[in-house]
Amino acid sequence: MKSVFIVLLSVLSLTSFAQFKSEDSASINIAGGNTDLKTYTLKSNNAYEVNKSIYKFNGAYHYGESDSVRSAENWSLGLRYDYAFLPLTGLYFGELIEADRFSGYDRRFNTDLGMTHFFYKSDSSSLLAEAGLRYTIQKQLDNSEDKKGFKGRLFVEATEVIQENIKGKFWVEYLPNFSESEDYLLNIEPSLIIALNKTLSMKTAYLWKYDNQPTVSKSKYDYNYTLSLIANF
Template identity: 25%
Template sequence: MRRPSILNACTVVLVIWLTFPFVAHAADTEAAAGPPAPVPIDIVTLKDGSVLYGEVIEMTEGTLHLKTVDSADKAFKVKWSEVSKLTVTHPLPFHLKEGTILVGTTQADKDGFLLLKVESLADPLTIPVGSVASINPLVQPPVIFVGAVTAGISTANGNTNFQNASFLLDLTGRSEKLRLLLNGRYVYNENDGQLAARNARGTIKLDFFFTKRFYAFTSAYFEQDTFQDLNLRTALATGPGYQFIDLGDFSGPYFKDMSLSGEFGVSYFNEDFKNLQDQSSVRGRGSLRFNWPMLDERVVLYHFDEFFPSFQNSKDYYLTMDQGIRLKLIEGFVANLQFTYRYNNTPPPGVQSTDTLYLITFGYNFDTTRRR
């Protein structure tokens, strides 16, 4: 009988790895939880006379989210403008348009009004439905941090002598108007006492958002490579950018956390060499950044590139790309597989145009975003 191929075996292992935690979690939950807790019965009456029963989760951006028996795994969405009456049996914070926040339950009143029962008040308050800005909104911290720090180290002594080390950093800090990006890599390799690789690169970028999508950026790119005779490559850039896909644009476990941004601007590009003649020029800077977490961040696909075309010579350009997959192991610990590609269309004498690098690293992934 023919043995299964390595590819088939790896596929089976990957499928088991992806599905086992969900099965195990479901089994543990069923065994430990016992009888399910009763779901609060809230009543939503629409202007057309329809009545919905379930649990009110929140109302934000003009949409009421209701968990019903038929949609226990996801919220049923109703336009707030279509709601005529509302009964909520469990205390929730009601944010009014004039700025007041009241925590309480509600009873149905005449059409277009709510009877809000606040624990600290003896009598319920009559509130127009239209005066409610939001219900139980998920309040995020002022600054959210998302990123990963991973490293890989290997060494051998005896018949074989080598030392390998690699370090990857990807950090994003986001407030309402500002976004800070730190992206870096360091690689070192020594074989039988001889240096075989040593290079590092890093990008620092600050974005200022004028709208939810449109922003202006300023960035600094730094790179060193011993085997490219490069002391330091520097690119200082600024220009406009656009957030094509943002968190929450899509729904579902596969697409809800996807993001994609792109930008193009002008940069000052300088190369400081050890032995060769230094070079500087005015260039453009184009960049795409794609991040696709799925299945509760168990799998993350990512891509980040920076492209520097010369304005003086259309054949002179430099490109660097990082892309890979990050797999969640347990809690916040992850395994990272990354492919790095660098291409210099007009390299200095004695230096090749293309550099490729494959890295397997392990580390920690963190996300301070609040989620329900």
């Protein structure tokens, strides 16, 4: 009985230092009449923090139709572990799975390892940088040989509280290819979040994705503008 009590006490002590956060968003765009357009975007970002560790699970799904014909569909699922060995510096390890047949690939498996560092962090603003190594296995739509190789990963994110209920965020991610120098990726997203109350927020964001050597698509870049309703828990 005593051992059971000790175990329960340990679990309660661990839980008291843990914190769970979830940010879920959904956006829908439907246009009719001369133009028949439908787009749906769902995102979920979750983090469980205990002591110096953070466990993250993120998912996103985007679907679009134009004149009742599917014109866009992509999704991603990611797991990541962060460990802060210093107050502003840490290590991260993650696995990200992506799918986007309209960009020319069936699946893309990414394994990440790197470091994070906050150059500045306060209640109203922050500046975060990440640098790491990524190993990618990309499965092609035509069942040809998988594309495999190492990439670098450089990521910078800045946040600023503009007003009490308005926050701005900007991030940029650069992925150089160590095997083929011309086959690099660049992702950029500025966003603005307006808090409606303690739980709900509105977010407007513009995601720009650049692929210097696209597989089959005609354009080297994709962009997605969203106006979303966010629920924070």
